[in-house]
Amino acid sequence: MSIKILLDEDEIPRKWYNLAADLPTPMQPPLGPDGKPISPDALAAVFPMNLIEQEMSTERWIDIPEEVLEILYRWRPTPLRRARYLEKALGTPARIYYKDEGVSPPGSHKPNTAVAQAWYNKAFGIERITTETGAGQWGSALSFACALLGLKCKVYMVRISYDQKPFRKLMMQTWGGECVASPSTQTRAGREILEKDPDTPGSLGIAISEAIEDAVSDESGKTRYSLGSVLNHVLLHQTIIGLEAKKQLEKINENKVDVVIGCAGGGSNFAGLAFPFVLDKINGADIDIIPVEPTSCPTMTRAPFAYDHGDTAKMTPLLPMFSLGHGFVPPPIHAGGLRYHGMAPLVSQAIVEGLLRPEAMGQVKCYESALLWARTEGYIPAPETSHAIAAVIDEAVKAREEGKEKVILFNWSGHGLMDLMGYEAYMDGRLKDYALPEEELMKSIASLEGLPKPPIRKTGRW
Numbered sequence: 001m002s003i004k005i006l007l008d009e010d011e012i013p014r015k016w017y018n019l020a021a022d023l024p025t026p027m028q029p030p031l032g033p034d035g036k037p038i039s040p041d042a043l044a045a046v047f048p049m050n051l052i053e054q055e056m057s058t059e060r061w062i063d064i065p066e067e068v069l070e071i072l073y074r075w076r077p078t079p080l081r082r083a084r085y086l087e088k089a090l091g092t093p094a095r096i097y098y099k100d101e102g103v104s105p106p107g108s109h110k111p112n113t114a115v116a117q118a119w120y121n122k123a124f125g126i127e128r129i130t131t132e133t134g135a136g137q138w139g140s141a142l143s144f145a146c147a148l149l150g151l152k153c154k155v156y157m158v159r160i161s162y163d164q165k166p167f168r169k170l171m172m173q174t175w176g177g178e179c180v181a182s183p184s185t186q187t188r189a190g191r192e193i194l195e196k197d198p199d200t201p202g203s204l205g206i207a208i209s210e211a212i213e214d215a216v217s218d219e220s221g222k223t224r225y226s227l228g229s230v231l232n233h234v235l236l237h238q239t240i241i242g243l244e245a246k247k248q249l250e251k252i253n254e255n256k257v258d259v260v261i262g263c264a265g266g267g268s269n270f271a272g273l274a275f276p277f278v279l280d281k282i283n284g285a286d287i288d289i290i291p292v293e294p295t296s297c298p299t300m301t302r303a304p305f306a307y308d309h310g311d312t313a314k315m316t317p318l319l320p321m322f323s324l325g326h327g328f329v330p331p332p333i334h335a336g337g338l339r340y341h342g343m344a345p346l347v348s349q350a351i352v353e354g355l356l357r358p359e360a361m362g363q364v365k366c367y368e369s370a371l372l373w374a375r376t377e378g379y380i381p382a383p384e385t386s387h388a389i390a391a392v393i394d395e396a397v398k399a400r401e402e403g404k405e406k407v408i409l410f411n412w413s414g415h416g417l418m419d420l421m422g423y424e425a426y427m428d429g430r431l432k433d434y435a436l437p438e439e440e441l442m443k444s445i446a447s448l449e450g451l452p453k454p455p456i457r458k459t460g461r462w
């Protein structure tokens with residue numbers, strides 16, 4: 001019995017998988033301020049054209065450039081591991097496998113797209129990239145990628161995480177990135193928010209507005225913005241995770257996966273593992289595919305499917321997605337990367353279609369699960385990842401109760417070695433669960449009023 005299933009470098013997937021080619025109902029387009037579908041040119045000040053083309057592509061398979069693969073070889077293919085010790089502790093007949101994305105230099109799945117995005121920017125002649133970061137994982141991944149490709153990187157980091165996670169900022173600086181707390185006084189969007197609410201903990205929506213403003217106001221034309229999740233091309237770059245996992249499962253003759261699980265903030269690590277399995281489900285396979293979010297930021301489980309902006313200052317086009325409203329400032333829970341008001345349009349459409357079964361978890365249960373994991377498997381997960389682990393444990397216990405030998409696969413999206421303050425708060429008994437109250441939810445989604453409404457399109461097959 002293998003507990004580490006490895007691939008050689010020459011077995012790495014050489015193409016990314018694009019779910020937009022196979023969704024039974026086509027994606028609805030992003031809209032501009034006039035409510036009409038935007039043209040690629042409308043995004044040209046924000047992203048390089050080669051990534052805009054990828055964003056809009058409906059090609060099923062897209063070649064991974066050789067130079068991107070050469071950087072990914074530093075840590076890819078990542079191990080597929082079997083959580084044998086957790087299985088034993090739970091007394092479950094389920095076989096639990098996980099993709100270990102924590103082995104990348106910054107410690108998460110984020111560099112899979114950071115490297116690709118930095119490479120495409122460089123190929124387009126861009127010299128500097130701006131971005132936002134929540135927990136700091138994305139900012140450190142992009143700083144790392146920019147260091148390897150010789151680009152400058154500026155990161156707007158959500159204030160609450162900037163204060164809670166000083167080591168992430170130091171990682172960014174070590175890779176040559178510049179990191180400021182958001183909202184900052186360096187952009188008009190940041191100054192306006194600080195004037196209204198000087199003590200705001202910040203949000204990803206605000207930090208995105210600042211990073212976009214910074215990019216589009218560079219008159220040299222050599223700066224672009226980069227997003228670490230949500231958009232189609234970001235999810236595309238992450239599918240290398242699920243494609244590797246399929247090869248690894250084949251190697252050990254594990255031919256049927258019953259449950260696929262990932263935590264979901266903007267949706268990228270979940271999609272990266274799950275989309276190749278969503279294709280199997282579209283083609284008839286019986287798989288339960290579960291994205292997991294926090295109860296404090298219940299985008300998939302309680303928010304409407306709407307057209308909304310990706311940022312607070314309404315600089316992005318309107319995206320068709322589940323959204324808590326662009327003004328949503330999430331409570332300062334410890335899983336910083338799961339505090340985003342929206343959900344990737346591709347993930348959202350797959351939910352509308354009934355292909356996915358979203359769940360929400362409270363943070364106390366997540367830390368309890370993370371501790372059980374650390375004390376059985378040994379590795380300390382990121383607080384975001386612990387949401388997936390909590391759902392895995394629920395499914396493994398269900399398998400025990402039903403006496404079923406299920407195969408459960410999940411994405412171990414990152415390690416938590418920079419996130420120990422959250423563990424300390426949990427172990428000291430200071431962490432509380434927080435479910436978003438209904439009146440807060442209603443207040444927040446009121447910002448969607450007046451925006452166009454996407455029709456709910458589904459085949460009814462699932």
Ligand SMILES: Cc1ncc(COP(=O)(O)O)c(C=O)c1O
Pocket residue numbers: 108109134135136137138228229230263264265266267268269270336337338382384385413414415
């Ligand atoms: C370790 C880890 N997992 C998950 C996430 C959530 O992001 P996404 O839903 O895009 O994978 C983050 C985001 O910062 C993260 O750092």
